[in-house]
Structures are given as C-alpha cells and as structure tokens.
Amino acid sequence: PALYRQRHQFVIDFVKKNQPRKVVDLGCGECSLLKYLKFHREVELLVGVDINGAKLKKHMHDLRPVSTDYLQPTFDQLRIELYQGSVTQNDTRLRGFDLVTSIELIEHLTLPDVQRFSEVVFGHMVPVSVIVSTPNSEFNPLFPGLKGFRHHDHKFEWTRAEFQSWALKVSAEYGYEVEFTGVGEAPTGQQERVGFCSQIAVFQRLKGRDDGNILFGDDAEDEFSYTLLYSITY
Ligand code: SAM
Numbered sequence: 001p002a003l004y005r006q007r008h009q010f011v012i013d014f015v016k017k018n019q020p021r022k023v024v025d026l027g028c029g030e031c032s033l034l035k036y037l038k039f040h041r042e043v044e045l046l047v048g049v050d051i052n053g054a055k056l057k058k059h060m061h062d063l064r065p066v067s068t069d070y071l072q073p074t075f076d077q078l079r080i081e082l083y084q085g086s087v088t089q090n091d092t093r094l095r096g097f098d099l100v101t102s103i104e105l106i107e108h109l110t111l112p113d114v115q116r117f118s119e120v121v122f123g124h125m126v127p128v129s130v131i132v133s134t135p136n137s138e139f140n141p142l143f144p145g146l147k148g149f150r151h152h153d154h155k156f157e158w159t160r161a162e163f164q165s166w167a168l169k170v171s172a173e174y175g176y177e178v179e180f181t182g183v184g185e186a187p188t189g190q191q192e193r194v195g196f197c198s199q200i201a202v203f204q205r206l207k208g209r210d211d212g213n214i215l216f217g218d219d220a221e222d223e224f225s226y227t228l229l230y231s232i233t234y
Contacts, residue, residue, distance in 0.1 A: 006183040007103050007133050007198055008033045014131060014202070015040050020098030024049060026087045026121070027105030031059045038063065038078060046080045047094065053084035053229060060230040069234060078234040085226030088116035090124045092222045097127040104198070107134050107154045114166070122174035122203075130176070130203040132167070133183075136160055139197045142186060160195050167201040176203040 001009070011033060015023070019042040025033050028048030037046055050056050063080050085091060087105065100121055106114055121130060135150055137157040143150070149157050158166070164180060171178045182196025 003184050003197060004032075004104075007200075008036055010133075010181075010183055010200060011101050011103070011131055012036055012040070014129075015043065015099070018099070018129065020129065021045065022097040023047070023099045023101070024094055024097050024125075024127075026100060026102045027051075027108070028082070029055060029059075031056070031063060031082070033101065033103060034080065035062055038080060041078075044077045044079065045097075046078065047097075048080075048082045049085050049087065049094070049226060050082075051084070051086045053227070056082050056084060056229050063230070064232055065234050080230070080232050080234075081228060082230040083226035084229050087120055088113045089225040090120055090223045091226040092224065093226070094125050097125060098129065100125055100127040100130045102130070102132045104133055104135070106132060107149075107151075107157055110155050118166075118170045118174075122170050122176060126174075126205065128205050131200065132203070133198050133200045134158060134163060136163070136182065136195045136197060136199040139184070139186065139194045142190070142194060142197075158199075160199060163199050163201065167203070171203060175206045177206060178203045 015037060021043060022045040023037060023043055024047040026049050028034055028050050031048055034046055034048050037043060048056070060082050083091070088109070102121070106117060109117060135154070135157045136159070138159050140146055140150070140157070167178045167180070170176070179202050180199065181202065182199045184197025185191055186194045
C-alpha cells in the first residue's frame, strides 16, 4: 500500500489495540485519517486541527454520517469537531485527550515552532498517548533523483538520531516514555542501515506523573485560540 496509507494504518492498529475514547489529529489536512477513525466505535470524540482552514472546509463534508453508519447498532456515541488553528498555540478544549496524532506535520514547522509544538502537546494537552511521524532523512538516498528535501515546504528532515534526540528530550522533560518504529521498509539487506522511510515515535505518559488521570484546575485561564469550523454529532 501507499506510504500515507501505511502511516494511517499504523494509527488505526494503535486505536484498535488501545481503544482511546478521545482522539485529536493535528495537521489533519484532507481529513483522511479522521475518515478512517470514525469507524472505530470506541472513539467518542474525534477532533481534527489544521492551520489551513480552506483545506478543512473543502474536505469536512466527507465526515458527515452516511446512512450505513446507522446500520451498526452501537454506532451512537460519536462527535466530530474540526478546528482551524496552529499547533504552536494552546487551546484549552484540547486538554485531556487519550491520543494525539501528528502525522507528517513537524517537518513543516521551523525549529522554534517545533519547540512550541512540544510545549503545547506534552505540556498543555498532556494526552495519555502521542504518535508523531516524520520523514527519515537517512532513507532519502533510496529515492532516485531526489535532491534536498522530499517536499518543498519541509523546513528540515531528521536522521533517526536527530528525531530520537528530540523525542527523548521531550519525554524526559514532560514525563513520558517513548518507543521508535516506522513504516515503509527498505529493500532487503538495507533496512538496518537506512531505517524506515517514515519514522514514528509512540509516547506514553508515565503513570507516576499524575496517577494516570490528570485533573485540570478550574482556576486556570481558558484559552480558546482555535476556530471551530465544523462539528457533528452522530
Ligand atoms: N496529517 C496529514 C496526513 O498524514 O496526510 C497531512 C499531512 S500534510 C503533509 C501537513 C499538514 O500540516 C498540512 O495540512 C498543513 O496545513 C498542516 N500544518 C502546517 N503547519 C501547521 C500548524 N502550525 N498548525 C496546524 N497545522 C499545520
């Protein structure tokens, strides 16, 4: 299957195994991951955030229920919301989720914005689990004719060591543990040397940090920096 499908399948497999109830996809773009996730009935709240409001408006109607959705008897408790906003800004409505996904997003941010992203996701949203995927630059020599980055909008592409050093640092700082994997295998014999085409970090919040269940103080100032563009209750 195409690489983007493999990345989305990775998230779907994680959802099947871990059964998160509230999921937010950061940089959801054309909403294709959300479209797959809405079929997983453990999920009660599915949120997408993207800085590109026009892109969201173009694709959001694909998230509306189709008649067959109601043929599944237990398909009742789903709400989908789409926000236009930047992952460099806090929004109180995104706190307390079970899973945050960020698929091929961070490489579109400048390094100071990656720092803000880390603070927003791990310091403000404080989800139970986080999945981050980004290109692995060590794989690039296997693309014939590729000079520079895989996409003109990429601000960087990291080696495995660079990605792991960022991920280990945020884990230590915010109380998470992290495991590394990826999708898109190299030809036989080269896998170990170049790694996966897309590298993936899976973070889990350490239990000791807040007994697994974070209570957010009511006294904290609410910050609503995102704009709700679409919401639907199934
Ligand atoms: N996650 C999708 C996927 O896997 O197909 C889309 C990935 S696309 C390469 C990157 C997306 O990140 C774009 O839709 C872009 O608009 C969005 N994006 C870039 N900077 C952002 C920011 N600061 N905040 C939120 N979204 C952002």
